[in-house]
Amino acid sequence: xxxxxxxxxxxxxxxxxxxxxxxxxxxxxxxxxKDDDLExxxxxxxxxxxxxxxxxxxxxxxxIVDRNMIAFSVNTSPVFLNGTSKGNLLIENPGNNExxxxxxxxxxxxxxxxxxxxxxxxxxxxxxxxxxxxxxxGRYNATVHISAYDEExxxxxxxxxxxxxxxxxx
Amino acid sequence: xxxxxxxxxxVLSISMIFSTAVYAADTTAxxxxxxxxxxxxxxxxxIEPTVLSVTMPSxxxxxxxxxxxxxxxxxxPRIKMKNNSNIPVSIVxxxxxxxxxxxxxxxxxxxxxxxxxxxxxxLKKEEVKDEMPTSLSQAQWLWxxxxxxxxxxxxxxxxxxxxxxxxxxxxxVMEDTTFxxxxxxxxxxxx
Numbered sequence: 001x002x003x004x005x006x007x008x009x010x011x012x013x014x015x016x017x018x019x020x021x022x023x024x025x026x027x028x029x030x031x032x033x034k035d036d037d038l039e040x041x042x043x044x045x046x047x048x049x050x051x052x053x054x055x056x057x058x059x060x061x062x063x064i065v066d067r068n069m070i071a072f073s074v075n076t077s078p079v080f081l082n083g084t085s086k087g088n089l090l091i092e093n094p095g096n097n098e099x100x101x102x103x104x105x106x107x108x109x110x111x112x113x114x115x116x117x118x119x120x121x122x123x124x125x126x127x128x129x130x131x132x133x134x135x136x137x138g139r140y141n142a143t144v145h146i147s148a149y150d151e152e153x154x155x156x157x158x159x160x161x162x163x164x165x166x167x168x169x170x
Numbered sequence: 171x172x173x174x175x176x177x178x179x180x181v182l183s184i185s186m187i188f189s190t191a192v193y194a195a196d197t198t199a200x201x202x203x204x205x206x207x208x209x210x211x212x213x214x215x216x217i218e219p220t221v222l223s224v225t226m227p228s229x230x231x232x233x234x235x236x237x238x239x240x241x242x243x244x245x246x247p248r249i250k251m252k253n254n255s256n257i258p259v260s261i262v263x264x265x266x267x268x269x270x271x272x273x274x275x276x277x278x279x280x281x282x283x284x285x286x287x288x289x290x291x292x293l294k295k296e297e298v299k300d301e302m303p304t305s306l307s308q309a310q311w312l313w314x315x316x317x318x319x320x321x322x323x324x325x326x327x328x329x330x331x332x333x334x335x336x337x338x339x340x341x342x343v344m345e346d347t348t349f350x351x352x353x354x355x356x357x358x359x360x361x
Contacts, residue, residue, distance in 0.1 A: 068228045069228070075221055076257075159354060160226045160354065
């Protein structure tokens with residue numbers, strides 16, 4: 001192959017790579033749309049539409065609640081050998097959840113976030129993980145906030161949480 | 171003399187062999203416990219982590235209207251909470267984010283005693299299965315954009331229970347606008 005052909009192939013290769021990156025960015029930016037992008041209609045009114053049956057309305061509300069239940073598991077007392085080692089967080093998104101979950105851990109006293117996970121698909125779990133901040137030896141009361149997102153669109157649904165105690169041994 | 175020398179060599183060799191055997195037996199004695207003898211055995215205990223497992227709502231939609239004839243002015247779904255773990259848990263509302271900016275001339279009230287331009291929203295434990303509460307007695311009221319740590323349910327191991335949203339509103343509160351009330355439910359282990 002001549003030098004000129006090699007150059008042409010290299011240029012074509014780089015062009016295709018850039019095209020692939022651009023296509024991926026476009027796809028992901030549309031797929032993982034954030035809650036901030038949601039626009040609520042100012043024209044919508046609170047209350048019950050005149051003539052609508054209360055039981056019927058209750059059923060509709062019940063469907064929304066049932067669709068947005070979050071199931072999760074977490075270790076109530078994870079232990080870390082030292083500030084930089086992994087600890088047994090045991091955060092689970094059960095298979096029947098049908099939602100993406102994200103976990104973040106905040107120290108109650110300082111309100112400092114010391115851990116944030118990425119999305120967990122249903123049927124997956126984090127067994128051990130390092131904290132994002134180095135903590136000194138001690139016991140820390142903390143809150144795990146579990147945020148739920150739609151599995152298809154990654155639209156934010158809501159959040160719940162659990163109180164835990166982090167222990168750093170050394 | 172030669173005989174004595176050979177005998178001594180033999181005795182020395184035998185004693186060396188046995189002394190080696192005794193030494194070898196001594197090192198293995200800590201691993202095997204002879205019957206009727208004594209020894210040390212290491213017992214290894216491991217602490218199983220306590221895993222908390224629950225199913226809770228992430229969204230609590232409700233409708234409120236003065237057109238309801240009952241004391242409770244809210245139409246609420248049944249808000250199920252389930253403890254899937256083998257330890258008792260407590261469910262608290264840690265914080266409630268309230269946005270009533272679109273309700274002009276309306277303020278929030280932290281209890282049921284609302285004025286003409288006030289609104290109050292709370293939670294009430296289910297008394298009769300699948301029946302929405304009509305009264306506001308025993309209701310626990312959500313505070314306006316404040317940390318609260320109010321226990322709303324206590325669940326035993328593998329137990330399920332439910333809550334309802336309840337509310338009160340003054341007669342002058344406008345009914346044609348949306349507002350958002352977002353309580354954060356936090357579960358904790360109880361001892």
